[in-house]
Amino acid sequence: MKNGLFSGDISPACEYCEYGRRASDNVMILCIKKGMVSPYYSCRxxxxxxxxxxxxxQPRLPEFSPEEFQL
Structure with a gap:
């Protein structure tokens, strides 16, 4: 991706493409350009x-006790 607003390490996938919509089974993607495709498929x-x-x-932070902060 060559968008300056977001990091370039986002791999293309129809799951978050502008042309894709989630199908009624919540597994496949309905693409305006290609039809029904896998969520991890991507086209040109x-x-x-x-x-x-x-x-x-985000990962949960570990629980700390007050004894850990005493000198």
Missing amino acids: KFLYSPLKRVPKR
Whole structure:
């Protein structure tokens, strides 16, 4: 991807393409250009839509006790 607003390490996938919509089975993607495709498929018409991409969850922070901060 050559978009200056987002990092370039986002791999193209129809799951977050502007032309793709999730099918009723919540597995496949209905693409305006290619028809029904896999969520990880990508074609030459791929256009990144940042609002469709779901970011990964942040890992939970470990629980600390007050004894760990005493000198």
